[in-house]
Structure formats: C-alpha cells, structure tokens
Amino acid sequence: MTTEGPRPYQVVLSGLARDHLRELFRAAARAGRWEEVTADAEVLMRALTWVPETVAEAVVDLPPLGRVQVGSFRSIQLRIAVNDDRLLVFASWFRLLPAESA
Amino acid sequence: MSEEPIHPDTPDGAGSPSNEDNGPDRNSTLAGLWVRVVELEREARWLSAKCDHLRHSCRGLLQTVGSPGPLTDEQVRLITAESPRRSQAEAIEEAIRLREERSAGLPPVPSGSTVEQLSRRVAELQPVVAALTTQREALRPIFLALAEAFEPFAPPTQEEVEEMLRAADGTPGPSILDLINEVERELRT
Numbered sequence: 001m002t003t004e005g006p007r008p009y010q011v012v013l014s015g016l017a018r019d020h021l022r023e024l025f026r027a028a029a030r031a032g033r034w035e036e037v038t039a040d041a042e043v044l045m046r047a048l049t050w051v052p053e054t055v056a057e058a059v060v061d062l063p064p065l066g067r068v069q070v071g072s073f074r075s076i077q078l079r080i081a082v083n084d085d086r087l088l089v090f091a092s093w094f095r096l097l098p099a100e101s102a
Numbered sequence: 103m104s105e106e107p108i109h110p111d112t113p114d115g116a117g118s119p120s121n122e123d124n125g126p127d128r129n130s131t132l133a134g135l136w137v138r139v140v141e142l143e144r145e146a147r148w149l150s151a152k153c154d155h156l157r158h159s160c161r162g163l164l165q166t167v168g169s170p171g172p173l174t175d176e177q178v179r180l181i182t183a184e185s186p187r188r189s190q191a192e193a194i195e196e197a198i199r200l201r202e203e204r205s206a207g208l209p210p211v212p213s214g215s216t217v218e219q220l221s222r223r224v225a226e227l228q229p230v231v232a233a234l235t236t237q238r239e240a241l242r243p244i245f246l247a248l249a250e251a252f253e254p255f256a257p258p259t260q261e262e263v264e265e266m267l268r269a270a271d272g273t274p275g276p277s278i279l280d281l282i283n284e285v286e287r288e289l290r291t
C-alpha cells in the first residue's frame with residue numbers, strides 16, 4: 001500500500017471571480033450573514049482544493065481550461081472549470097444565494 | 103444501503119486468505135473479487151455523498167426560484183420527498199475521506215475471506231451502485247435546470263480564459279481566504 005496522500009488542486013480565481021467574491025462578502029456583511037457566508041466560503045475552498053467534482057456538475061468542455069461546471073455549496077452558487085491533468089480549478093463566477101436557500 | 107465495510111481492514115501482511123485448498127488460481131480470484139468489493143463500496147459511498155449534496159443544492163435553489171420553477175411535479179417530488187442523510191459539509195468530508203482512501207490504494211484482502219463471501223458482497227453492492235447512479239442521473243438535470251433558472255449560464259469570455267491560464271502559470275493571486283481577510287479589514291475601517 002502506498003503512503004502518499006492525494007495531490008490537491010490549485011484554485012485559480014479570475015479577476016471577475018475575485019470581484020464577485022468581494023461583492024458577495026460585502027453583501028453578506030450588509031445582510032448580517034458574514035459568519036455564515038465566510039464559513040461556507042472556507043468549506044467551499046476546501047472542497048475545491050480536494051474534491052471539486054463533489055460540489056459541481058459538468059456543463060461543457062472548454063479546452064484548454066477543462067470541464068466547465070456549475071455548482072453550489074449552501075449560500076454560494078459558483079461556476080468553475082476543472083482541469084484534472086494539471087490539477088487546476090479555475091473559478092470564474094460566484095453568487096450569493098438568499099438566506100432561506102442555504 | 104450499508105456504508106460500513108463488510109470486513110475490517112487488516113494490517114499490512116495479515117491479509118492472506120485462509121484457504122486450505124487454495125492454489126494460485128483461487129488466490130487470484132480472491133484478489134480480483136476483493137478489488138471489486140472495495141471499488142464498489144467506494145463508488146457507493148461517493149455516489150451517496152454526491153446525491154446528498156445535489157439534493158441539498160436542488161432544495162435551496164428551488165426555494166430561491168420558487169416552486170415548481172422549471173421542474174415537473176415529478177422532479178419536485180424527487181427532491182423534496184426524501185431528506186438528504188448528510189449535510190453538504192458532511193458530504194464534502196466523506197468525498198475527501200474517499201479521495202484519501204483511494205490514494206492510499208487497496209487494503210489487503212481480509213484474513214479468512216472466501217470466494218463465496220466476496221462474490222455475495224459484490225452481488226449486494228452492484229444494485230446499490232446502480233440505484234445510486236440512477237438517482238444521481240435524475241438529480242443532475244434538475245440541479246442544472248434550477249441553476250439556469252437562477253441565472254442563465256454563460257461560459258467564461260476569451261479574455262477571462264486567457265487571464266486564468268496566465269494566473270495558473272504565474273504567481274497565484276489572492277485566494278478566497280485572502281479575500282475574506284481583505285473585505286473584513288475594509289469593513290473595520
């Protein structure tokens with residue numbers, strides 16, 4: 001049995017994705033949802049690093065990025081592209097879901 | 103569906119099958135069956151976690167877009183009739199555990215295993231995996247339809263694609279955690 005652990009994916013955020021996230025966190029703070037949404041973002045980051053296919057569904061292949069996927073985790077809706085060969089997750093889009101949805 | 107392994111993993115070196123009349127063929131059959139059992143158990147656990155995650159996502163989006171949204175009554179029933187067994191965070195942790203287990207390889211064949219036992223376990227697991235695969239295939243288009251109703255899909259622009267490829271090859275920009283800290287500082291000032 002080998003003892004090496006799994007290799008993580010590197011999560012790459014586009015400039016637009018970073019803008020979406022800043023706005024998402026500001027909106028969460030305004031809505032009194034800072035703790036909830038930042039905790040969700042931290043778990044989401046862990047999921048994207050280790051098991052991106054668990055939180056998203058493939059929509060279309062977009063070489064050379066990879067499989068473009070739509071996903072969600074509790075308060076956050078997202079779009080990513082997963083490249084298994086290079087172990088990369090490209091995140092391009094985030095939205096905050098209403099409180100009653102999370 | 104049972105998600106518990108039928109046999110506890112045995113320590114390395116303790117996994118020789120105890121068969122009086124076993125020859126190389128029987129050991130090879132046992133090893134092959136054991137691979138199948140482990141793969142099927144892992145697949146069932148992953149599909150179960152994935153279905154729970156999808157069901158939560160579908161329920162949340164259905165509330166957001168308003169029932170029935172783009173779904174048929176049957177699809178609404180599929181996501182509301184049965185409660186997910188785990189939270190989404192628990193589903194993610196299960197998937198991470200499975201990735202670690204897969205990376206560690208195959209546990210040794212449990213001591214005392216017989217071809218009959220392992221064959222029976224394979225026969226038990228195959229319909230479980232088939233049922234979970236069917237469930238996942240039913241949930242997937244529901245989730246995508248709800249996501250589309252929430253906000254229509256648009257692929258990344260060529261400019262974004264090029265930017266992300268450059269970032270992957272160069273210095274990574276701020277992470278999600280960096281952005282949380284950045285906005286937190288901004289809100290304090």
